[in-house]
Amino acid sequence: MTPPYDPGDVVEVVRAPEPGGVGGAYRAFGETLRGLKTTFKRFVEKPVTVEYPEEKYPVYPRFRGRHKLHRFEDTGLEKCVGCSLCAAACPADCIRVVAAENDPEHRVSAGERYAAVYEINLSRCIFCGYCEVACPFDAITMGHDYELSDYDRSDLIFTKEMLLAEPLERTPLRREGE
Amino acid sequence: MFADVFFVEPWWMQLIKSLVIFLVVFNLVPITLLAERKLLGRFQARYGPNRVGPYGAMQPLADIGKLLGKQQFAPRHAQHFLYVIAPCLSVIAAAGVIALIPFGPTVDIFGTETGLYGIDVSIGILFLFALGAVSFYGLMLGGWASTNKYSFLGAMRAAAQLISYEAAQGLALVGVVITAGSLSLVDIVEAQAGMWYFIPQFVGFIIFLIAGFAESNRPPFALPEGEAEIIGGYATEYGGGRFANYYMAEYLEVVVISFLTVTLFFGGWHLPFGIDPPHWVDPIVVIVKAIFFIFFFIWIRATLPALRYDQLMSFGWKVLLPLAMLNTLVTAVLVVTLN
Structure with missing residues (x-):
């Protein structure tokens, strides 16, 4: 419901004085000096530039970068059971999962089945994070890496081994209050 | 037919000093280029170029090298001779002014009387405006010879702007000339030994400076170039080395107008508070x-x-020109009554 009209709430519009005349010239001169002062204040400050390739921009904890696949820390078994729910959830259709039965002698995953092939085509991925949401075992999460350019499209198809491995360079994480 | 020259050195001394003066002032151009980009960065809280060489010091070299390495091309319908000669005219007109700038009084170098300036002519300021008028041709011919509507419109704009502000600039200097009683730049500097002219000629100084910005096509008067309306203005059809020439002329103008402001209003080589260093310090x-x-x-x-373009025109003709006339009148009356 619209609140009742209260004339005390109305902010009065402040308009610039009309240009021209001696007063206008005086104001123009004064405002020019004020502008010079403003820019000079910036001049003595330290630049805010982040010199990118040397200095990486830190990301927030919930930043959605390149995906990671996870293992159980105690047993070392893969969390992924090859259920393909991530592939079903993916709006860009960039995930390919081929599941296989676990051999009881040499278990790959904790469940009945495991992902024999798990590929993400990062040239199609839109980094929406639906795969992370869809996964019933938290096997896939969005990581923090954002430096993903490559010279060849086929190099952007990440295999299971690549997604399981730790990234070569760590992306800096934004500290508390940064 | 020729103007009086107050002082003539032997030919070899003229050769040496012209070389030294031109090398020093020309080298200020790439330094200005770099300083502009670095300082603009700082004014906007960023670093500016810092990749080429230490602290980006080689950036102008890289820029110029890139431009000079490009193919020399001309539009098929261009008036070829004028198209080629126009950027050169711009540079020559700007560089010619350097000869007039006094860096110091007449000194004794290895037993030879030498003036620390290119040449001291009795019509200094007129010579200056003559060269300024020649620099119009650089822009006008460049815009016209390109046979391109944007170039032509840009050239018209540049010419209108330069002529409008040249009037105010010239009148602003009349005050200085009346006060000093001479047109020679060396005499004007000598006359400022007691008081720099920016105090008695403050209005003239402001007008000269503002008109100087307009003359060198610098912001806030950078209208001959306007990406949205007329692309690159008179330089639209220029590329590579010829564009570098226009670019250099623009920065040379900035350097030259800075030197002229110092010469005409800020006492040239004089220092305030009676400090009188040896003569070798003067050029510094x-x-x-x-x-x-x-x-x-x-x-x-x-x-x-x-x-805006109409603001530019009305400011030049309705504010600066009457103000410069008033300044001239008041100065003339004061000089006559006080003497």
């Missing part, structure tokens, strides 16, 4: 003062937004 004093004004040019560019 002039250059340091000029560098301050180059800095000021960049500072203004970082601060003021561009004018």
